[in-house]
Amino acid sequence: MTVNQTSPTVSPPRQEAAAPPSGKPLARKAKKSAYPYWFYLPAAAIYAALFLLPTFASFIFSFTRWTIFDATFIGFGNFIQFFQEPALVTGLRNTIVYAAVTSVLKVVLGMLCGILLTSNIIARGFLRSVLFFPVLLSTIGVGIMFSVLMDPTKGLINQVLGVVGIQGPAWLADPAWALLSVALVDVWKGVGLATVIYIAGIVSIPQEFFEAARVDGAGSLKTFWNITMPLARPATTTVIILSLIGGLRSFDLIWAMTQGGPGFASDVIASVIYKQYQAGFYGLSTAGNVVLFLIVTAVILPLSILLNRKEVEQ
Amino acid sequence: MRERLSTVLESSDRRNPSETLKRSKRVAALEPNFQEAGLGIRKNHAAFVGAAATLALALTGCAGGGGAATGGKTTLSFLVDNADATVAAAQELAKEFTAANPDIVVDVQTRPGGSDGDNAVKTKLATGDMADVFLYNSGSLFQQISPEQNLVAVTDQPYMSGVSDSFKPVVTVNGQAYGVPFGSGMAGGVLYNKKVYSKLGLSVPKTWADFIANSQKIKDSGVTPIIQSYKDTWTSQLFVLGDFANVAKSEPNFAADYTANKAKYATDTAAIKGFQHQEEAAKASLFNKDFASATYAQGLDMLANGDGAQYPMLTMGLAGIQASNPDKLNDIGFFPLPGDSATSNVATVWLPGGVYIPKSSKHVSEAEKFQAFIASKEGCDAQTKAAGVTGPYLVKDCTLPSDAPAAVQDMLPFFNDPAKNSPALEFLSPVKGPSLEQFTVLVGTQQADAQKAAQLYDEDIKKQAQQLNLPGWN
Numbered sequence: 001m002t003v004n005q006t007s008p009t010v011s012p013p014r015q016e017a018a019a020p021p022s023g024k025p026l027a028r029k030a031k032k033s034a035y036p037y038w039f040y041l042p043a044a045a046i047y048a049a050l051f052l053l054p055t056f057a058s059f060i061f062s063f064t065r066w067t068i069f070d071a072t073f074i075g076f077g078n079f080i081q082f083f084q085e086p087a088l089v090t091g092l093r094n095t096i097v098y099a100a101v102t103s104v105l106k107v108v109l110g111m112l113c114g115i116l117l118t119s120n121i122i123a124r125g126f127l128r129s130v131l132f133f134p135v136l137l138s139t140i141g142v143g144i145m146f147s148v149l150m151d152p153t154k155g156l157i158n159q160v161l162g163v164v165g166i167q168g169p170a171w172l173a174d175p176a177w178a179l180l181s182v183a184l185v186d187v188w189k190g191v192g193l194a195t196v197i198y199i200a201g202i203v204s205i206p207q208e209f210f211e212a213a214r215v216d217g218a219g220s221l222k223t224f225w226n227i228t229m230p231l232a233r234p235a236t237t238t239v240i241i242l243s244l245i246g247g248l249r250s251f252d253l254i255w256a257m258t259q260g261g262p263g264f265a266s267d268v269i270a271s272v273i274y275k276q277y278q279a280g281f282y283g284l285s286t287a288g289n290v291v292l293f294l295i296v297t298a299v300i301l302p303l304s305i306l307l308n309r310k311e312v313e314q
Numbered sequence: 315m316r317e318r319l320s321t322v323l324e325s326s327d328r329r330n331p332s333e334t335l336k337r338s339k340r341v342a343a344l345e346p347n348f349q350e351a352g353l354g355i356r357k358n359h360a361a362f363v364g365a366a367a368t369l370a371l372a373l374t375g376c377a378g379g380g381g382a383a384t385g386g387k388t389t390l391s392f393l394v395d396n397a398d399a400t401v402a403a404a405q406e407l408a409k410e411f412t413a414a415n416p417d418i419v420v421d422v423q424t425r426p427g428g429s430d431g432d433n434a435v436k437t438k439l440a441t442g443d444m445a446d447v448f449l450y451n452s453g454s455l456f457q458q459i460s461p462e463q464n465l466v467a468v469t470d471q472p473y474m475s476g477v478s479d480s481f482k483p484v485v486t487v488n489g490q491a492y493g494v495p496f497g498s499g500m501a502g503g504v505l506y507n508k509k510v511y512s513k514l515g516l517s518v519p520k521t522w523a524d525f526i527a528n529s530q531k532i533k534d535s536g537v538t539p540i541i542q543s544y545k546d547t548w549t550s551q552l553f554v555l556g557d558f559a560n561v562a563k564s565e566p567n568f569a570a571d572y573t574a575n576k577a578k579y580a581t582d583t584a585a586i587k588g589f590q591h592q593e594e595a596a597k598a599s600l601f602n603k604d605f606a607s608a609t610y611a612q613g614l615d616m617l618a619n620g621d622g623a624q625y626p627m628l629t630m631g632l633a634g635i636q637a638s639n640p641d642k643l644n645d646i647g648f649f650p651l652p653g654d655s656a657t658s659n660v661a662t663v664w665l666p667g668g669v670y671i672p673k674s675s676k677h678v679s680e681a682e683k684f685q686a687f688i689a690s691k692e693g694c695d696a697q698t699k700a701a702g703v704t705g706p707y708l709v710k711d712c713t714l715p716s717d718a719p720a721a722v723q724d725m726l727p728f729f730n731d732p733a734k735n736s737p738a739l740e741f742l743s744p745v746k747g748p749s750l751e752q753f754t755v756l757v758g759t760q761q762a763d764a765q766k767a768a769q770l771y772d773e774d775i776k777k778q779a780q781q782l783n784l785p786g787w788n
Contacts, residue, residue, distance in 0.1 A: 065781060068440045069460045072783070081777065086770050087752075152607050173544070173606035175761055262544060262606055263756040278429035279748030280436070280458060281781055 062287035071283070078287035087264045087272050095268040098183050098254075099247025105187045106194040106243045107236060113191065114198025114235075115228065128199070132192040139189065143256025146185045147172060172258050175265035182257050182266055186250065194239045201235025202228060237307040241300065248296050269295070388680050389419045391445035393438075395431050396424040399633060399701040400449070403497065406700035411687045418680050432458075439464045444672040447681045449496050452484035452668045453737075456493075457744040457782065465492045466671040466678055473686035480732075481708035484741045485668045493668025494689040495708035497697065500629040501661045501725045502556035502738065503650040508720070510537055510623040511647075518649045520656035522591060529600045532623045540595055541622035542605035542758055543613035550754040552626035553595070553651070554588035555738055559660040560653030561585050562736035569742035575779065575786040580768035587653070589764035592757045606759055611638070618642040626651060628664060632704045632721050648721040650728060661728035661735045666708060705729070744782055747774030 062078055064071035082088065117128050134142065149156045150171035158168035171181040205227065213223050251270035254260065260267035260275065273288035394404045401424060408420035423445055425434045432455065438444040439459055450456065459465075467490040468474060474482070477494055485493035504525075511518075514535055519525040529539035543549045561568050561584045568585065571577035579585045595601065602608060602622055614631055616622035618639040625631065629648055636643050650661035669688055671681040687693050694712035703718050706729050714722070728734045740746045753771050756762040762770070779787040 065783070067458075067460070067781065068436045069463060084773075086773060087749075153604050170606060173604075175759060259547065261547060261752070261755060262759050263752055263761050265761070275749065278433070279778070280429075280432065281748075281777060284777070284781075 058286045059290060061283055062290045064283045066283035066286070067280070068282060074283070078284045079291070081284055082287050082291060085272065085276075087260075087267050087275075088269075090264045091267045091269045091272040094179050094266060095248060095250075095270075098179060098186075098250055098268055099244050101180070101183045102186045102190065102247045102250075103240055103243040105183075106191055107239050109187065109191045110194025110198050110239055111232070111236070113195040114202050114232075115224070117195065118199055118202045128195075131195055134189045135192040137189065139252045140256045142185065142189050143253050146181075147257045150181060173262060175262050178258050178262060178266040182254050185257065186247075186253055189253070190243060190246070194243065197235045197238050197242075198232060201232040205231045240307065241304055244303065245296065245300055248299060249292065387417050387419055388677055389421050390447060390677055390680050390684060391421050391423055392684070393423045393425055393435075393445035393448035395427040395449065397427055400497075402700040403697040404449070406696045407688060407693060410692065410696045411684055414687065414692070415683060418683065420684060435459060439672060439674075442674040444674055446675040446677050447669055447671055447684055449667055449669050450493075452481070452493065452495075452665050453741040454744045454746045455740075456485060456668065457487065461487045461492050461670075462490070464672055466673055466675070466681075467492055468494075468671070468682065468685060471682060471686070473682075473689045476689050476710050478708040478710055480737070481665055481668075484665050484737070485670075493670045494685045495666045496669045496688060497666040498703065498705040498707045499666055499729060500664050500705040501648065501650065501728060501735075502552055502628045502664060503626070503648055503661055503725075504556075504624050505617060505627045505629070505631050505721060506624045506647050506649065507617055507620050507622070507645055508647045509645050510620050518647075519652050520659050522652050522654060524656075525652050526594070526598070526600075529595070529598075529624065533600060537620065538602040538616065538622040539600045539624060540602075541608075541613045541616050541625040542601045543608040543610050544606050544755050544758060545608055546610040547751040547755055549610050549613065549627065550592075550758050551751050552628070553592035554750065554754055556626060556651040556662050557588035557591065557653070558739045559650065559662040559736040560587065560658070561739075562742075563653070563658045563660050569739060572739070572775075573743040573745055573779075573784065575776075575784075578768075578772045579775075580765060580772050586764060586768045588651075589754075589757055589768050591651075592754060593760075593764040596758050596760055601758070610634070614638065617646065620645075629721060629725055630704055632719055633702065636702060636704075636719070644720045646719070646721050648724040659734070661725065662738050663729060663735045664738050665741055745775055745779045745784070747771055747778055749774045 061071065063073060063075060065074050065077070066072075085091075113131060117124060117131070121127070150158075152158055152168070152170035152173055155171070157171070161168040169177045172178050209227050209231070210223060213227055218226070249270055250268060251274065254266055254268055254271055255274070258266045260271040269288070269292050273285045273292065276285035276288060392404060392408060394400050401422065404422045408422050412419055425431050435444075435448065435450055436459060444464075450459065469486075469489070469491045473494065474491060481495045482491050485491055506518075510516075510532065514531055516528050516531060519528050532539040561582075564584045565577075565582070568577055568582065572585075577585065579589070602613075602616065604612075608616075610631075611634065613622070613625055613627075614634045615638065617625045617631075618635050619642070632643065632646065635646060650659060652659065669685055671678060671685065675681055689709050691709070691711040691713075694707045694709055697707075698715065703714055703722065705722060706712075706714060706726065714726075736742075750771055753762070753767040753774070756770075757764060757767045776787060
């Protein structure tokens with residue numbers, strides 16, 4: 001920021017708003033740091049002890065049959081067994097469906113709410129708080145609350161639907177609905193964060209663009225397609241990446257609401273792994289975590305590069 | 315979830331709305347007597363709601379582990395699961411033991427139940443941080459804590475002669491016994507409402523065909539014939555686990571062949587019956603309408619109130635009914651899950667958990683005194699006083715009070731005659747697949763047929779056997 005202020009011009013702020021992570025920070029990095037490198041040591045020690053070491057150990061243990069009391073090396077046995085797991089196919093499919101459904105809904109609803117909450121409506125501040133509120137709640141609490149609300153016969157949701165003459169589905173108890181029900185709750189809980197990101201993105205679009213469009217006779221739909229959508233792209237990228245990562249390794253909400261059930265209908269990779277851990281198959285579940293780590297990396301890394309590159313090209 | 319069936323018990327205060335919430339997350343108070351009675355049926359975990367409290371207790375437990383001598387007195391730490399009934403029984407035992415041995419104080423510590431508890435026990439044993447005495451399952455789960463490596467053998471202690479011969483094998487490895495029984499035995503079969511039965515003029519079924527015929531009559535009268543409660547997944551396993559006595563009667567070698575990788579659920583005509591029976595009952599729509607979302611607590615309520623007539627369950631369900639509907643307790647009866655033949659009407663029984671001493675204990679001789687107390691008539695009476703009675707004790711001198719509930723009276727003839735019962739498979743074999751409850755839910759909700767579920771279960775068993783490094787599985 002200080003760099004910008006030394007050479008004030010009229011136009012730069014708006015360029016920056018559209019594409020914040022451009023070349024400037026990289027250029028600055030080349031300068032010599034004011035602090036000696038050993039300042040990093042405490043953080044590095046903590047990082048190594050609490051993250052690198054266990055991560056490395058888990059790569060080793062994933063090649064063993066591990067009972068806590070002893071470990072036998074079995075090569076790729078755990079990985080072979082993990083991929084033969086009957087619940088894995090369902091789990092993999094469910095993970096992808098869950099991640100896709102939650103990110104799409106968060107993008108769409110987040111953008112709509114973002115636009116609504118940046119326009120001049122009554123009680124805007126209040127509505128923003130209300131929308132953001134679920135983000136602050138404990139995921140487990142939300143899960144327990146919704147599993148009560150979603151009870152097929154005694155739950156509030158189906159009773160309300162019943163009043164208006166709709167027979168609601170058995171949400172969490174129906175294998176066809178279970179995963180979707182949890183995904184909807186995830187969206188309810190997460191859309192507030194997506195909205196806040198969009199609000200920030202939309203507010204940073206200079207008003208002049210909208211004024212110019214209005215002068216040129218663009219309707220609100222056209223303004224949305226040609227100005228808001230493209231210029232809020234960094235926000236979209238952030239929301240997609242955050243919710244995809246969240247969706248791919250989602251566990252807590254699913255565990256609180258269905259524990260992967262009924263049967264395996266809402267099992268995701270993380271819950272399959274957790275069940276293996278609970279069963280005492282420590283080596284197998286560690287192998288599963290290594291696989292999950294690779295999958296998340298394989299999905300997110302290219303996606304993040306792709307989305308960020310397009311952003312720069314703009 | 316792989317908790318033991320036995321650990322789950324109904325919470326006592328059913329009318330308190332916050333309890334309803336908790337219950338939906340399976341916070342179940344435990345039946346005193348059936349503590350972690352291993353009964354490999356796996357139930358769902360202690361609730362998240364309860365988790366904070368549990369954690370706090372567990373942490374306190376860690377801090378106090380090991381025991382300490384203070385002012386000439388020895389403090390013996392005693393780790394038990396956190397079910398209300400277990401804790402009550404353990405505290406009463408501790409109190410009466412100290413009254414008899416004034417220089418030994420027993421400090422009761424708790425850990426979570428179910429698979430979280432399994433992992434806590436394994437971790438404490440592996441790190442040498444285990445309490446001086448601890449309660450854990452007998453049977454297949456006991457095999458998984460490497461007893462020879464971790465526990466003090468008590469085979470030759472004089473008090474072991476007072477322990478029932480049917481209990482010793484489930485705490486024995488290579489000829490060495492390691493524990494004494496805590497709590498009482500139970501049976502897995504059908505809890506039924508006697509009032510519904512007498513109103514419809516039904517008699518206790520001796521064959522599966524009779525059971526289905528009874529169920530149809532009950533259905534025609536407008537009452538739910540068979541209660542199922544798949545919100546608490548572990549409750550779905552009874553059709554399979556409770557049928558084992560019938561399997562054992564028709565194929566006495568099944569347990570040995572199964573352990574040696576020679577008999578499979580999917581291909582054994584007797585063993586697959588449990589899955590087939592569940593499928594048949596599901597297809598005939600004999601379950602309560604909300605079977606997929608009902609909880610264990612709701613299931614017991616339905617049974618006690620006569621909204622449902624029959625609930626395949628462990629007799630530890632009686633403790634739940636005693637807590638929630640004490641006035642209805644004697645309306646409930648018990649019969650074993652019937653098989654094909656009326657002549658072999660046998661019950662599957664579960665043995666209680668054991669109390670063990672880890673090698674890391676610094677007070678082994680005091681701990682053995684405590685074991686001796688638990689395995690005595692005074693020990694049983696202390697448990698009965700604290701937690702009531704839901705089945706026979708596995709200590710020779712112990713007797714049941716004459717006012718034991720009706721269903722306990724129903725189960726005693728089966729329990730007392732070895733020809734009329736068989737221990738559940740998990741007490742005859744170290745192998746029990748951890749995911750059975752998911753497969754039985756698949757069958758009950760008709761997402762898979764019996765054959766498919768049995769095949770999946772065989773795969774699950776294979777993983778467990780390999781983990782235990784058993785011969786014949788690699």
